[in-house]
Amino acid sequence: MIRKTVTDAREALQGVEDGMTFMLGGFGLCGIPENAIAELVRLGITDITCISNNAGVDDFGLGLLLQKHQIKKMISSYVGENDEFERQMLSGELEVELTPQGTLAEKCRAAQAGFPAFYTPAGYGTEVAQGKETREFNGKMYVLEEAFEADFAFVKAWKGDEAGNLIFKGTARNFNPCMSGAANITVAEVEELLPAGSLDPNQIHVPGIFVQRIFQGEHYEKRIEQRTVLKRT
Amino acid sequence: MANFQISSLSDSQINTMLDKNGIAKRIAQEVKDGYYVNLGIGIPTLVANFVRNDINVEFQSENGVLGMGPFPYEGEEDADIINAGKQTITTLPGASFFDSATSFGMIRGQHVDLTILGAMEVAENGDIANWKIPGKMVKGMGGAMDLVASAENIIVAMMHTNKVGKSKLLKRCTLPLTGVGCVTKIVTNLAVLEVTSKGFMLLERAPGVNVDDIKMATEGTLVVEGNIPEMAL
Numbered sequence: 001m002i003r004k005t006v007t008d009a010r011e012a013l014q015g016v017e018d019g020m021t022f023m024l025g026g027f028g029l030c031g032i033p034e035n036a037i038a039e040l041v042r043l044g045i046t047d048i049t050c051i052s053n054n055a056g057v058d059d060f061g062l063g064l065l066l067q068k069h070q071i072k073k074m075i076s077s078y079v080g081e082n083d084e085f086e087r088q089m090l091s092g093e094l095e096v097e098l099t100p101q102g103t104l105a106e107k108c109r110a111a112q113a114g115f116p117a118f119y120t121p122a123g124y125g126t127e128v129a130q131g132k133e134t135r136e137f138n139g140k141m142y143v144l145e146e147a148f149e150a151d152f153a154f155v156k157a158w159k160g161d162e163a164g165n166l167i168f169k170g171t172a173r174n175f176n177p178c179m180s181g182a183a184n185i186t187v188a189e190v191e192e193l194l195p196a197g198s199l200d201p202n203q204i205h206v207p208g209i210f211v212q213r214i215f216q217g218e219h220y221e222k223r224i225e226q227r228t229v230l231k232r233t
Numbered sequence: 234m235a236n237f238q239i240s241s242l243s244d245s246q247i248n249t250m251l252d253k254n255g256i257a258k259r260i261a262q263e264v265k266d267g268y269y270v271n272l273g274i275g276i277p278t279l280v281a282n283f284v285r286n287d288i289n290v291e292f293q294s295e296n297g298v299l300g301m302g303p304f305p306y307e308g309e310e311d312a313d314i315i316n317a318g319k320q321t322i323t324t325l326p327g328a329s330f331f332d333s334a335t336s337f338g339m340i341r342g343q344h345v346d347l348t349i350l351g352a353m354e355v356a357e358n359g360d361i362a363n364w365k366i367p368g369k370m371v372k373g374m375g376g377a378m379d380l381v382a383s384a385e386n387i388i389v390a391m392m393h394t395n396k397v398g399k400s401k402l403l404k405r406c407t408l409p410l411t412g413v414g415c416v417t418k419i420v421t422n423l424a425v426l427e428v429t430s431k432g433f434m435l436l437e438r439a440p441g442v443n444v445d446d447i448k449m450a451t452e453g454t455l456v457v458e459g460n461i462p463e464m465a466l
Contacts, residue, residue, distance in 0.1 A: 027297070027315070027317075028315065028319040029319075030296070030312065030313060030315050031313070053333070077374060077375050078374070079372055086370050090370070098371065098373045098374060100375075100377075101295065101333070101337065101374075101375050101379060102333075102334075102337025102340060102341060102376060103379065105332075105333035105336070105337055106334055106337065108334070109334040120341065120382070121383055122341070122379040122382045123382065124382060125410055125413030125414075126378065126409065126411060126412065126413075127409055128378060168330070168332075170298075170314040170315075171294075171296050171297045171313065171315050171330060172312075173331065173332050174297050177332040177334070178333055205332075222313070223312065224310065225315070226318060226319045227321055228310075228322075229306060229307040230305065230306050231307060232306050232307065
C-alpha cells in the first residue's frame with residue numbers, strides 16, 4: 001500500500017505558489033474543498049487561476065478568496081449568486097472564462113485520462129467556439145476543446161482511506177472525480193479518513209492512484225444555498 | 234420513478250393565456266412513459282408537478298442525479314443532495330448519483346430522451362438564445378450549451394413575448410446564441426409550435442386565444458395549416 005496521508009491542510013497544500021492554476025471540486029457550495037480554500041486564504045497567495053464550476057457566494061466557498069483579491073482568473077460555467085464577483089468582473093480586476101458545464105467537466109477528465117483535446121458539439125455556432133477548430137463528424141459539427149493544465153486539484157470526498165481511495169455522498173460528487181488526477185498534484189480532503197482495508201474496493205469511486213495527498217478535514221459547514229423544503233401536513 | 238408534486242394549484246388558475254403552470258401542464262403531455270428527462274430552471278421545473286401518475290419517468294439533474302424526487306420535508310434536507318438549481322431535493326427508489334463528466338456523457342450521448350428549458354429568444358430555424366444579454370451581468374451558460382447541442386428532443390418553455398411585448402419567436406435571434414438549429418418544439422402562454430423547415434408551425438392555441446393573436450405576437454414566419462385546435466389541458 002502506498003500511503004498518501006498528510007496531517008492537515010497546511011501540510012497538504014505545501015508547494016502552492018502565487019500565479020498557479022488550481023482545480024476546485026464542487027457544484028455551488030455542494031462538495032467544495034472547504035479546508036483547502038481556508039488554507040489558501042490563510043496562505044494569502046495571489047494571482048490564482050481557479051477552474052471551478054461556480055465561484056461560491058460572497059462569504060463562503062471561493063467567495064472567501066475573492067474577498068481577499070487572491071483570484072486573477074476564474075474558469076467556470078456559472079457565476080451568479082456573488083456580488084463581489086460581479087463587482088470585480090465588471091471593474092476588470094477579475095478575468096472570467098465561461099465554459100459550458102459539460103465541456104468544463106470533460107476538459108478535467110481529458111487531463112486526467114491523457115487526452116490533449118476532444119471534440120464536443122457544445123457551443124458550436126456560438127461565441128464559445130470562436131477561434132477554435134471545428135469539424136464535421138457524421139453530418140454534425142463539433143468544436144475542438146483542449147484538456148486543462150493545472151498545478152493542483154483540490155477535491156473533497158465523504159470517506160477516504162490511507163491509500164487515497166475516495167467515496168462520495170450524494171451530489172457532492174459532481175466535479176470531484178473528474179478533477180482527481182487531472183492536475184500535477186491532487187489533494188483530497190475527506191470527512192472521514194480510514195485505515196487501508198476499511199473501504200470495500202468494490203465501492204471506491206476514485207482509486208488512490210489519482211490522489212497524491214489525503215487528509216481528514218475539519219469543521220465542515222456544508223452550507224445550503226437554496227433550502228427548499230415541504231411543510232409537513 | 235413516479236412524478237411528484239412541488240406546489241399545489243387548481244385548474245381554475247388556467248383559463249385564457251396560460252400562466253407558467255399552464256405552460257408546464259401542457260408540456261407535461263410531451264413526457265412519455267420510460268423517458269429520462271432533464272428539466273431546466275424556471276417554468277421547466279414545474280413540469281414535474283403535472284406528469285401523469287400512471288407512467289414511469291426519471292428526472293435527471295446535470296449536477297449528478299437521476300431519479301430526482303420532491304423537495305424534502307422540513308428538517309430532512311441534506312446539503313449533499315441538491316439539484317442543478319442548488320435546491321435541496323430527495324431521491325426516489327431507483328435513483329443514482331454520478332460525477333459531472335458522466336452526467337454530461339448521458340446528455341451528450343443522447344441517453345436523456347427529453348430536455349425542457351427556458352429561452353429569451355428562439356428563431357424559426359431552431360436557434361436558441363438563453364444565456365447572455367450584452368451589457369448586462371453575464372452569469373454563464375451552465376449546462377445549457379451542452380444540453381441544446383446534444384439532445385434530440387428539445388422543448389422550450391417560455392412566454393410568447395417579453396416584458397415590453399416584443400416577440401420572442403423571431404426570424405433570427407438577436408442575442409448571443411446558446412445553440413444552433415436545435416429546438417424542436419415551443420410551448421408558450423399562447424401556443425404550441427413546432428420548428429419546421431418552413432418556419433414555426435402552429436399546432437395548438439391556448440384556451441381563448443385565436444390565431445390572429447398568435448400571428449400578432451410572432452415575429453418569425455408562422456405557418457398556419459388548416460384548423461388549429463385549442464390545447465386540451
